[in-house]
Amino acid sequence: MPNSRQPLQSKAAANTPLESLRRGSGQLFETERRLNAVLNNASVSIFLMDDRQHCIYMNRAAETLTGWTLAEVLARDCPLHDIVHHTYPDGRPFPLEECAIDRAFPENNQERGEEVFVHRDGHFFPVGFTASPIRDDAANIIGTIIEVRDISEEKAAAERQRLLINELNHRVKNTLATVQSIAAQTFRGQTEQAVRAVFDARMAALSNAHNVLVEDNWESASLFQVIERALAPHLLAEVDVNRFRLEGPDARLHPKVAVTLAMALHELMTNAAKYGALSVPEGQVAVTWSLHDVDEGRQQLDLSWEERGGPAVAPPTRKGFGSRLIERQLPMEFDGAAVITYAPTGVTCRLEIPLTTLGWVGQEAVEGRRAP
């Protein structure tokens, strides 16, 4: 391809931006004046490159961005890379052959990427670029137009957000641990060990559900991971494949759905371990689920929990925390349905949860409206 490229402009012709346009009628002159007005008013930097990666035009924003004037860049008579991109941020020299922008001499319009440029005064700054080829009448590529934005502030904002999320994770975990400690101190010697163990296990289930949320910055959680974490005997263990059969597609869950579902599964598991299929060595649990569309863009999760191989089941005489959470709260929280059946062959539970659209109140104001 390089052989087919023709120089966009000779060096002499390039000495003044768009000078070739000046040849000809006054209408061309008027066009040039308009183009210069547009280019020099643009807040984004625009570079026009020939097929040797020499810069033959840059607008005012590009001069401000790099610290170099167009005249200086033209006088250097070298690839733009050697002027604004010659050193890696760690100080090593950055030869043209390794340059992604150069290698990505765009065959396609609007190729995008991020790089770190060097200002004339020596400081590094991150940029986002969009590059498109310029073609001659025969569609040969004769140059490149590159649009460049300084993305320092975006990078800094992303870094601040990362730190804030780390701090949020830290505080939530700390608060859970603090609550656990307060409970331990408060009830020391006042309650049975068994009750304390139930409390600690519920705190751990809540904490596990939060671990899954942390992985996606609290935006959403993987359905599969929520189920796996809830059914694993402890944080460092895997789900026992001899006991559980998990089957269903993954999905992104709203944090509220993730937490309540994790707590519901924890209660089912605790019950199974105490009275149901998991209380005997040969008992098994099948957790199967599917997703289907309910209305525009929203999906519903249908999840089934089926125990078998356990001791004969008798309906409980008293409904506790678990059945209250699952059968009453969960349907109310998500406008869904939940039924627990105490069949003699094993407990089954069916959940229908319309999946809440991801997001939270005030999110648009915090993050700025997303492009449609």
Next chain:
Amino acid sequence: MTVLLGRRVLLVEDESLVAMLAEDMLLDLGCEVAIAMRLNRAIDLVRSEAFDLAVLDVNLGDAHSYPVADLLFERGTPFLFATGYGQQGLEGTYRGVPVLQKPYQAEPLEHLLARLLTGGMPLREGGTGLPPPCRCQDTQAGGNRFRADQVL
């Protein structure tokens, strides 16, 4: 306790585990409790049933409970907000409403509810004392979310 005995209380709270706790506290105070965990359910309940009192969680995850507050203002039903943020977290026109600081505690809850029953309606900040006409219907008709504080 006696003043709250048998009172019908609407509890609007979007977190299952927290709703269970608040419900238990209200039941222990002798109240009859109706729970709404979603905004549309809360609005339906206020429109169709009569309540002596209401406890509103401010942040319902994907919405605020302010449209419910507007309806309660219109009906003259005393209510309080429950929030972790305190009074400063409320939007301007609602700052006259008593706030129960989360996490829920039985004693402050009882104290505030009793005071609401004997002391009457909370006032809107800078209001005339008369509740403004309810505009919640606009939400459903127009599709755009109506925010009372922007209009007043």
